[in-house]
Amino acid sequence: MDEAIRSALVGALGEAAVLIDEEARNGRRYDQWAVKHLRDWRGEAIAAPGCVVRPATAADVQKIVRIAAERGVPLIPFGLGSGVCGGIEPAPDAILLDLRAMDRVREIDEHNLLASFDAGLNGMLAEEAVAARGLTIGHWPQSIAISSVGGWVSTRASGQFSTAYGNIEDIVYAVEAVLPDGTLVTLGKAPRAAAGPDLRQLLMGAEGTMGVITGVTLRLRRQPERRDFTTFFADDMAQGFEAQRRIVQSGWLPPVMRQYDGREVRRLFRDHDRGGKPMLLMVHEGPGARVEAELAAVSQIAEAAGLSAGDPSVGRTWIEHRNHVPSWRDMFERGIIADTVEISGKWTEITAIYNDAVATLNEVNGVINASAHSSHVYGSGINLYFSFAAHFEDSAKMEATYFECWRRIMEATARHGGGIAHHHGVGRVRKPYLVRDLGEDGIALLRRVKQALDPAGIMNPGNLIPDA
Numbered sequence: 427m428d429e430a431i432r433s434a435l436v437g438a439l440g441e442a443a444v445l446i447d448e449e450a451r452n453g454r455r456y457d458q459w460a461v462k463h464l465r466d467w468r469g470e471a472i473a474a475p476g477c478v479v480r481p482a483t484a485a486d487v488q489k490i491v492r493i494a495a496e497r498g499v500p501l502i503p504f505g506l507g508s509g510v511c512g513g514i515e516p517a518p519d520a521i522l523l524d525l526r527a528m529d530r531v532r533e534i535d536e537h538n539l540l541a542s543f544d545a546g547l548n549g550m551l552a553e554e555a556v557a558a559r560g561l562t563i564g565h566w567p568q569s570i571a572i573s574s575v576g577g578w579v580s581t582r583a584s585g586q587f588s589t590a591y592g593n594i595e596d597i598v599y600a601v602e603a604v605l606p607d608g609t610l611v612t613l614g615k616a617p618r619a620a621a622g623p624d625l626r627q628l629l630m631g632a633e634g635t636m637g638v639i640t641g642v643t644l645r646l647r648r649q650p651e652r653r654d655f656t657t658f659f660a661d662d663m664a665q666g667f668e669a670q671r672r673i674v675q676s677g678w679l680p681p682v683m684r685q686y687d688g689r690e691v692r693r694l695f696r697d698h699d700r701g702g703k704p705m706l707l708m709v710h711e712g713p714g715a716r717v718e719a720e721l722a723a724v725s726q727i728a729e730a731a732g733l734s735a736g737d738p739s740v741g742r743t744w745i746e747h748r749n750h751v752p753s754w755r756d757m758f759e760r761g762i763i764a765d766t767v768e769i770s771g772k773w774t775e776i777t778a779i780y781n782d783a784v785a786t787l788n789e790v791n792g793v794i795n796a797s798a799h800s801s802h803v804y805g806s807g808i809n810l811y812f813s814f815a816a817h818f819e820d821s822a823k824m825e826a827t828y829f830e831c832w833r834r835i836m837e838a839t840a841r842h843g844g845g846i847a848h849h850h851g852v853g854r855v856r857k858p859y860l861v862r863d864l865g866e867d868g869i870a871l872l873r874r875v876k877q878a879l880d881p882a883g884i885m886n887p888g889n890l891i892p893d894a
């Protein structure tokens with residue numbers, strides 16, 4: 427790192443907030459993207475940032491951004507590093523902006539059901555702070571304990587209870603951010619506004635390319651009075667999707683609706699396997715009377731669609747174990763490269779996407795698993811969360827297979843009209859496919875927005891936005 431830049435940072439924030447030791451820099455070289463873990467595990471070189479800075483306040487972030495802007499130095503915001511698409515790829519001359527020390531609960535407003543947090547706060551700590559008052563954010567990504575509230579907004583995250591409670595864009599009330607010229611803005615002022623374009627959206631899903639989110643105000647809800655579970659089995663995925671369509675289009679909204687294909691039932695719920703049939707698991711929450719009515723209604727709809735009831739305790743088991751995932755390294759040691767890929771599609775598209783993607787993945791040399799479940803449901807359609815795994819004796823073959831599996835899922839999705847990214851964001855891995863969602867003109871518009879906000883191109887360069 428250029429000594430003049432380091433001195434400027436130290437002058438602005440103090441010595442303790444500017445880290446240049448190898449341990450700090452190496453610990454911030456990448457996120458949870460499988461490819462970077464694979465390369466590191468194989469001993470390949472991965473660049474570290476020039477320094478790591480740890481702001482404590484939005485004013486600190488402004489100082490850092492101004493130093494970077496004046497000198498044209500790349501700046502990479504880092505929440506808690508749980509992103510899975512390669513959003514963190516610092517060059518050796520970059521400043522890595524580690525938001526972990528910005529971890530305050532700023533305010534919990536029980537009357538208006540709002541809570542404000544520093545952007546670097548761990549999501550589980552945010553949830554626990556409101557839960558202590560009988561409230562909930564209702565946003566439960568599987569990574570809740572390893573991701574930050576600012577990271578949620580930056581990646582347009584989804585929680586497991588999204589079908590009723592919405593995705594992060596439905597939960598965000600206000601966003602405080604430092605723009606690439608150092609200006610501090612707070613966007614979002616009222617429960618709803620027709621005050622021009624919704625500028626919060628410039629930051630939502632921007633993955634660090636448009637500014638640094640420093641604070642987030644989220645809408646809250648009161649904790650539900652009752653929770654219950656149902657489980658059903660379908661003859662095939664199409665029949666299960668049809669049952670889900672009828673349930674949500676009838677106005678019922680179980681917060682959790684998850685439909686696993688037969689392979690996933692065998693892998694994740696072995697004791698409940700019914701000869702490889704897909705399984706639909708639902709969690710019902712809310713006022714007791716509504717839950718009671720919903721249980722009766724969804725059973726009737728599911729059975730009318732041809733599904734048969736299973737053991738409702740599966741849902742309880744899922745709730746207890748839902749956030750456990752094996753580490754990348756454990757898999758590499760076993761000769762396995764794997765990943766999960768989420769997409770979405772309209773009801774009329776989703777079965778074709780599922781069938782096509784699974785079939786094409788199974789043709790890839792080395793693939794030992796190609797499966798999917800759905801987990802987020804809308805009136806117009808549903809998501810799919812594909813899992814693939816390939817086995818190789820020679821780890822040198824893993825990376826090419828990884829990218830080939832991704833390519834096949836992205837193209838199968840786009841071929842049938844689906845959207846290539848449901849909730850993990852774009853990062854590096856989806857960047858080549860973003861055009862399938864936005865079109866060339868949409869990409870050009872995105873570049874123009876970026877150019878207007880960040881003319882020097884300092885904010886997370888190379889991430890998300892395809893090169894011109």
Ligand SMILES: Cc1cc2nc3c(=O)[nH]c(=O)nc-3n(C[C@H](O)[C@H](O)[C@H](O)COP(=O)(O)OP(=O)(O)OC[C@H]3O[C@@H](n4cnc5c(N)ncnc54)[C@H](O)[C@@H]3O)c2cc1C
Pocket residue numbers: 457458502503504505506507508509510513514525545546566567568569572573574575576577578579580581582583584585586633634635637638639640751849850851886889
């Ligand atoms: C096991 C596991 C399970 C997961 N489950 C889910 C899930 O259920 N739902 C889901 O949506 N995602 C899930 N994810 C993905 C990930 O947790 C989310 O994308 C999360 O929102 C990232 O938050 P973070 O704080 O870790 O961000 P980081 O990984 O640190 O950063 C992600 C991107 O956002 C940018 N960024 C981070 N903070 C800021 C900020 N304050 N200002 C500007 N830019 C910023 C970074 O530059 C980067 O490009 C999962 C990941 C893992 C590893």
